[in-house]
Amino acid sequence: MKRKTIFFGAIIAAAVVAGASLFYFLYLGNPSRQALARVNEEKITVKEFNQELAKLEDPLRQMYREEPLPFLEGMIVKKLLLQEAKKQGLSSSPKTYKDVTKDSLPPEEMLIAELMKKKFGSPPEVTRKEVESFYSLFKDQMKGKTLNEVAPFIEQMIREGKQRQQVEQFVRELQSSAKIEIEQGRLRRIAVKPPESNSEEDFKKAIGSGKPVVVDFGANSCIPCRQMRPILKEVERDYSGKTHVLVIDVYKHQDLAREYKIQLIPTLIFFDSKGKEAFRHVGVMNKEKIAAKLKEIGMAL
Structure with missing residues (x-):
């Protein structure tokens, strides 16, 4: 028993x-019940996060998968603006059949637009003195144009700057008065590992290998650098054994970046078979041009 x-x-x-x-x-x-954040007790779930992220194009989408906090913070700001719009009793303008186009805003974004229109409908004032001060400060960059010629452009720049400051201040006020909780542990769990880069040891071995080398000095947080990654992978695959293709993160290897005087990223540096710099290019470079340059500096066909 x-x-x-x-x-x-x-x-x-x-x-x-x-x-x-x-x-x-x-x-x-x-995922529809797992909260990543709570904004005044209103949830932002993992499912919502993934749905918003899916609207982006790579490499930006992948970058936010690796560092999800900035994207989540943007969603929090959007949630605060929506809550404020509803609090003020605003509603998006009803659509007619003429308004239904592929370029029309979703209801939530229309509601935020209504809030911005109400809050910042009147453009900030720009005085003549402000225009003159701006012109005096940047006169050397005006290419010989007179104040009267560039005044409308300067006035618009100052006005847009003031509008940005007003919106930023408004958002800060909403954030300071809100109850915002972020589930840091869950946020870390949904983050994916960023792509690997090469080490300084890899770099030294490559330029001493007797083969031409192309090195991409960049960073995972740089969009053009990330656009280069699939291109470099194709070059590495197509010319395996004939050349070395490396990616050096300038933030992890600052000494190397200083040694090669990297000022902008991505910077591609080509080294010949003797390990000497033969050519450098700033910005994105397509596969065909990379291959042509490697052949030019001695890559075996």
């Missing part, structure tokens, strides 16, 4: 554990 009691007790315990696990995975573990 005692054995039966223990046996049934074990079955019941296992069922409870299985039920709890099932509840977690089907309910609490569901």
Whole structure:
């Protein structure tokens, strides 16, 4: 009898554990219920985060997968603006059949636009003195144009700058009065590992290998640098054994970046078979031009 009691007790315990696990995975573990942040008790879930992220194009989307916090902070600001719009009793203008085009804004963005229109409908004033001060400060960059010629352009720049400051101040006020909670642990768990880069040791081995080398001095946080990665992978694949293709992160290897006087990224530096710099290019470079340059500096065909 005692054995039966223990046996049934074990079955019941296992069922409870299985039920709890099932509840977690089907309910609490569901991305639509997992909160990444709470803004005045309103959730931003993992599912919502992924849906918004999916609207972006690579490499920006992948960059935010690696560093999700800035994107989440943008979603928090959007949530605050929507809450403020609803608090003020605003509603987006109803659409007619003439308004339904591929370029029309989604309802939430239309609501935010209504809030911005109400809050900042009147453009900030720009005085003549401000225009004159700006012109005096940047006169050397005006290419000989007179104040009267560039005054409208300067006035617009100053006005847009003031508008940005007003919006930023408004957002800061909303943030300071809001209750914002970010689930840092969950945010870390959804982050993906950034792509690997080469080490200083890899660099020294490559330029001493007796083969031509192309080195991309860049960073994972730089969009043009990330655009170069698939191009460089193709070059490495197509010319395997004939050349070395490296990626050096300028933030991880600042000494190398200083040694080669890297000022802008991405900077591609081509080294000949003797390890001497033969050519450099700032910005994105296509596969054909990279291959042509490698052949020019001695890559075997």
